[in-house]
Amino acid sequence: MAQKNVISLDKIKVACRDCSLSTLCLPMGLRPDDVDRLDAIVKRNRPLQRGDHLFRAGEAFRNLYVVKTGAVKTFTQTNEGDEQVVGFHLPGEVLGLDAIQDGQHGCSARALETTAICELPFDRLEDLSSNIPSLQHQMFRLLSKEISHEAEMMALLGRSTAEERVASFLISLSERFKRRGFSATDFFLSMSRQEIGSYLDLALETVSRLFTRFQDEGILKVERKHVQILDLERLNGMVVHPTNVERHHANPST
Amino acid sequence: MAQKNVISLDKIKVACRDCSLSTLCLPMGLRPDDVDRLDAIVKRNRPLQRGDHLFRAGEAFRNLYVVKTGAVKTFTQTNEGDEQVVGFHLPGEVLGLDAIQDGQHGCSARALETTAICELPFDRLEDLSSNIPSLQHQMFRLLSKEISHEAEMMALLGRSTAEERVASFLISLSERFKRRGFSATDFFLSMSRQEIGSYLDLALETVSRLFTRFQDEGILKVERKHVQILDLERLNGMVVHPTNVERHHANPST
DNA sequence: TCAGCCTTTTGACCTGAATCAAAGTAGGGA
DNA sequence: TCCCTACTTTGATTCAGGTCAAAAGGCTGA
Incomplete structure (x- = not known):
């Protein structure tokens, strides 16, 4: 010990x-x-x-x-x-x-x-x-x-719907986990719905509803803190991609 | 010439x-x-x-x-x-x-x-x-x-109403003009309602309505780009003040 | 094992601001 | 000077998401 x-x-x-x-x-x-x-x-x-x-x-x-x-x-x-x-x-x-x-x-x-x-x-x-x-x-x-x-x-906060914000949040986590050598599609959230909502400027109920909806649509599998991304494609599709596309093939850090 | x-x-x-x-x-x-x-x-x-x-x-x-x-x-x-x-x-x-x-x-x-x-x-x-x-x-x-x-x-964008955002925007401009030696209460906006709205994540109509309302309430005098702040007190009162008050008497720059 | 608490989910309803629409108004150019 | 365009104001309507409320799991500790 x-x-x-x-x-x-x-x-x-x-x-x-x-x-x-x-x-x-x-x-x-x-x-x-x-x-x-x-x-x-x-x-x-x-x-x-x-x-x-x-x-x-x-x-x-x-x-x-x-x-x-x-x-x-x-x-x-x-x-x-x-x-x-x-x-x-x-x-x-x-x-x-x-x-x-x-x-x-x-x-x-x-x-x-x-x-x-x-x-x-x-x-x-x-x-x-x-x-x-x-x-x-x-x-x-x-x-x-x-x-x-x-x-x-x-x-993100500015010009987007609740759906976009939650999708972005999940994508961001996914990418960050991936870069750190963890699974990009299967991870545990260490924060509560309350905290996610506060971060994204949404009511915790809205976060919960979106998790449910994404699950119903086959995009996610969510069980409490455990999230599996089943359709990253579709999740990406929900997010407003910055138009100045040039930035994307620039810097592969954090 | x-x-x-x-x-x-x-x-x-x-x-x-x-x-x-x-x-x-x-x-x-x-x-x-x-x-x-x-x-x-x-x-x-x-x-x-x-x-x-x-x-x-x-x-x-x-x-x-x-x-x-x-x-x-x-x-x-x-x-x-x-x-x-x-x-x-x-x-x-x-x-x-x-x-x-x-x-x-x-x-x-x-x-x-x-x-x-x-x-x-x-x-x-x-x-x-x-x-x-x-x-x-x-x-x-x-x-x-x-x-x-x-x-x-x-x-600001996160947790506030249209009223708070517009009030904050005006206060911010006022303070910045003041520090630069211009009037804190009488100035010209160099940007359109559209641009203000875009910045604050509000529809330009909302910005316009609030300017009108503030004027009706005797807080402002607005004529197109020309703004006079008549009641800075009341404007300040609309804004959510950060709770960690210590920060305020810390650094007097920009 | 159970009680109590906390988090999450789900439902019903309401509201602030967006959207749609239209009428003024100012300024710049011919 | 007048017209044209762009900006601003104002009104009517709609809707996304907040708020309120309540039920349903899970987890902790006794």
Whole structure:
């Protein structure tokens, strides 16, 4: 039992150079010795349990965080007191980028399941970026990618029906799982209908109804958290594809 | 006449160190000699006329652009062929940040009125950032601010009524004009109801109706493009204020 | 094993904003 | 000057999705 814990901690504390996420994460495109310099500033704590906070809105910003295993949601509080989900974050995704700006976190983050995190002290990351041009470049790309991603999300929320939003959400998860080596068509949702609805700006009932409908139409098989995509074609067909098609054969990351 | 052109071009080509936007723009917080090094890479072309493109979606990314005077909209095309406004950009605001990621512009930008632009070749900006830590820091903040801004916009689009959106839009313009030394309560809209609606994800009729209603309620005086805010208090009261109030007395920029 | 709680599903109804339609209104060009 | 076009306003109608309500599973812990 103790033995088992030790092994699992060791696995979690794997160095960047040996980490399976290195093609998704910050080290992407760095030279091996630069990866080691980056690795030297990474701090790896014990895993978070479901419900644990990674950080809270208003807290001072010190670190960026990368999800290593598990899943995290970020959220803010509306003034009616209920929470508004801002994003779901899978392994290799970086959290805290919005906080660089004013030195404090604008949203809270908590684990949706048992989750391992790599912590990067931002001041040290800045120093390192000054000395490693390719890391600076990678940082710029990372930030820019976040901007693009949010712009896409705005476009989605903006001009689309409930059907499109739920379809997009499933497609996005599917693609992200696939890139991480999991099944693109058979996975478990680590978040509730409530949280999905909050994220997509839909009532939880609407999410539920669409899952049911997609199932009735033979597109999905849904049983609670377990989702199987039976007809990815049709799901893709529901989504408004960006017209500037050129972007598609450009960048195959995150 | 020729004389006048020369003078106006001279005015447009003012160096960063003499530019009134220096507290809003990239040079913010740089040492004077570093501002000059930044200035050396800035290119200033002739002003754009209303309707001129600054860049188009799909074009290769080479430069960041800063609005110097005037106003620019960014937009994408939906697959139904109509344009979707992504943002309105006032003096001191930087365009193109989303394109760093994959080397091409994800949206198009065109002038809403006669507009002067400063152009920053991104490769040279990266080099300079490597050599000037405070510039690198400024760049990170700039990118992070864009992320925060989009997150706020998502929150707005997400969870709010047409009334809240239009109120927010007016408040945002008001604050941005104020920071730039213009009146916070009396200004001209450089965009159409159509464009406002597209930006806020509302039908143009809805925007028009709300302008009318706000006027009937004594909150605004609207005559076509000319807007006067009569009761900013009440306008503010319509908007969902973020609960994490701490953020407010944090960072007084853009 | 059962009780209690929480999540999810399903149904009925209602409403805010979209859509459709048409009438003003301003500005630019011949 | 007047016309033409584009923008804006206003009204009538429709409908997607929210809200309210209640039932049905699952899961946890005693």
